[in-house]
Amino acid sequence: MVKKKLVLSFPPRLIQEPVTYHLIRDYDLQVNIMRATVKPRERGRMVVELKGEKENLDRALAYMDEQGVQVDTMVQEMRYYPDRCVHCTACTAVCPTGALSVEPTTRETLFDASHCIICEACIPTCAYAAIESQF
Ligand code: SF4
């Protein structure tokens, strides 16, 4: 079993196509849609985590390439700087996944990157630039 976080960019002609349905049905992949933006008549963009057998994942990537879907490995990540953090916990209130949480005993803010979906909701809440998006 392998897992990949990818950015899929769809040209306008593919926006209505059920690409994710094919990934699930034809290639037996688990598809976790982390973020999606679609602008009618423009490009669609989706951040996904695909999980499945390596052979199926390779076939799915070839299928998307044939279809004209641009596939990029996700290299964006959120960085948390504990030395800048004053543990005001403002960011934990907006984090939809619990990637930012409050440690119950110390009341300190914790960041778990494995739960982060890079929605960037936390960035404007932090007055200390203790969370940043990096490419
Ligand atoms: S980017 Fe989103 S998911 Fe990640 S820590 Fe910030 S609010 Fe939470």
Ligand code: SF4
């Ligand atoms: S908003 Fe900034 S300073 Fe406050 S807990 Fe979150 S990261 Fe730390």
